Amino acid sequence: MPALTADWLRAHPQARTIRAAACDLNGVARGKRMPIPSAEKVLKDGTRFPMSVLNLDIWGEDIEDSPLVFETGDKDGQLFPTERGFVPMPWLDSPSALLPIWMFHEDGRPYEGDPRHALNRVAQRYKDKGLTPVVAVELEFFLIDDSSRKLQVPVSPKSGKRRQAAEILSIRALDAFDTFFTELYDACESMEIPADTAISEAGLGQFEINLVHVADPLRAADDAWLFKQLVKGLARRHGFAASFMAKPYEDYSGSGMHAHFSVLDAEGKNIFDDGGAKGTDALQHAIQGCLSALPDSALIFAPHANSYDRLVPGSHAPTSVCWAYENRTAAIRVPSGAPAARRIEHRVAGGDVNPYLALAAILGAALNGIEDGQMPPAPITGNAYDQKLDQMPGSWAEAIDRFENSPEIERIFAPTLIRNMLMTKKQEMRDMAELTPAEQVEIYLDTV
Template sequence: MRDLQNWLRKHPEVRTIRVAAADLNGQARGKRIPARFADNVIRNGTRFPMSVLNLDIWGEDIEESPLVFEMGDADGILRPTERGFMPMPWLEAPTALLPIWMFRENGRPYEGDPRHALRAVVDRFRARGLTPVVAMELEFFLIDDSGKTLQVPPSPRSGKRRKAAETLSIRALDAFDTFFTDLYDACEAMDIPADTAISETGLGQFEINMMHQDDALRAADDAWLFKLLVKGLARRHGFAASFMAKPYPEYSGNGLHTHFSLVDETGRNVFDNGGTEGTALLMNAIAGCLQGIHDSTLLFAPHANSYDRLVPGAHAPTAICWGYENRTVAIRVPSGSPSARRIEHRVAGGDVNPYLMLAAILGAALTGIEDGLTPPPPVTGNAYASPELTQLPETWDAAIDTFEKSPLIARLFPAELIRNYVLTKRQERHYIAELTPEEQVELYLDTV
């Protein structure tokens, strides 16, 4: 508490704060508060209905949710996370963001809060003397959405639009140098460990990698905050940034790849056997991840547009398989130093809730370790050319039904969160069916 108060004293220019939590879609829900009244939030938290973490993508109540009328739309108490205050560099006025998460009146974590779901998985690892070390790669498009057709923004340097993909192009990065310079400065101010930036295979598409860290909650925080930052900062520069899975039908979509290893209490990577193949624990974790993909697809592909990305030959996996140094599979084991032996989970789109995505990935890996699972042989070559492999659910409907009925999902997540998430997705599916493709793009462009 004292650290939070000291932060505000050191930043007298901050006149307003935002307190915000992630709902099930990863949308920031919260309040604007004058900085002079921040002490009350710091000491006592703030309150809003538990149903607020269970809104649909438009921000509407879930009509069938018992949280709304059946339970009287009761409040939860939201308290600051360990992240503390940070600036919001995408706003014109000096403003601070205070991330919060929800608890019940009796002090217990609210089971429908996605951040608590991830915390519970991390606690299970800790009980086994293991700590996940996590890094994420986030892809996004810079888009000029001012007209009827989406297109890449003109370069602030040349005024020209590059109408082709420019994979790993320095020219593409330099064309938006002012934006990326501001973005890295903002990441430093917010203590987001943004590392390498590259141009990707889509039109105006880029990727920024996060540094590995041994705090999975913080890694998910970083991804959530980074998405808020990129979208807000892009608007300040006069264009949009979007993490939606597939804004352009003819180009590859946005992924959010997750790398992780596990270290024991001595700091040793338990996936490292000194060679390229990895340990038995690595095999257990791979098998767990593979087992979890089918039933967790709704978390990796949470929106109608998500399934446009999961098509063969579009740099996103469609088959549930693994391999060494193979980017056509769902679970890749990268090459490199044995001490850095790790898993890369390649299924999720950029439109995910990072907390739920990471809880599903790590939770599945842990079940593989707990159950001593063994994976099938690794796939070599083009996994898209192997139709005999088990495939991901192809539709949103199938993913919703699978998620709801899965014994594995019931093992990974609280029943309340599962119920809330399924009700949310069913409501969204109903209303999105009424939208044209253009209206769907307009919906997802800024929200996800």
């Protein structure tokens, strides 16, 4: 792998600087800017920075009383390039490349507080059973003019006007920002992010882009993480913001990250496909696993104070613990279509999630269900918001409590990651309580 990435540097002599970056618990890229000679050294020897860096709060501050800071002398982890290798950074003015890295202990063991290792832990469980998840995500985001205190949709470069309305599946809304979306797709191609269809959504200046299914959950999460950085960076080059925060506008629906997945066996057959619309027992077992873990996983799917403004009845975001065939009011949806493509759509996560942790929670819960072999309750029909069903946690505090005391979560995540996540979110919840809603939006708008 290092030889291949060194080849990339030689094939792209225009690259002037490198960013070597890992993903922290909040999905923020943390790392170093370096000249090309230093990047070549990273390929061979890796780089180092404190383990605590992957466990900062949303402001980028240390977690108080974390054992990663003063208790251990704020010791370093060792970081090495992931199999992704270099990717260009088309949103920057000077030709640059990002080198994704992940953290290890000095003795070579994966650092269990690294979100990418959390997903790899789940992927390895599938591999040990001869199974391969095939994963795709749909990412919703807002284009926002944040040049004043009042957030609003940007002025269209086409018309010079500001369209103060949501336009679901509107070609006009897409065409109003045609230059931005054209550059975005070109950039996705250069970064090898498999961007598929784009649509306008129900929010003010809200859009969604689907990423193509890939038979590698780590690759799918890498794509989502890189895509979020790209969209936010490119929007700023166009003079406005792009935000994946869950709910920037009180009066409009929020943004989600819907995850679709099927599972292949060793022969490449979809284990959810029974040749018909119902799906196999394995599909039912995976659904039950997802349902069992849903309330306890809320902190992963709704990790921020603003996340809970999205999870309210009637807001196009699921609030009930239920599943259904072809029903978007349910948390777990089985889409219609060809039996060979039978899959689960997990609809709970907000756009503000860490993609590695979200996919680890989803796929880990599904595998728990496959292992346990339990059947789910009957699928619902009709509007889930109007039915008496078990509910997702309605507050950050409740989600933290459920996460902290969950045997389901202990089956999916390592103790180190659970501890770090709890300490981070408890500190953030305490400090966010001192801020106004407008101040919270200011924090989340660019960060998540």
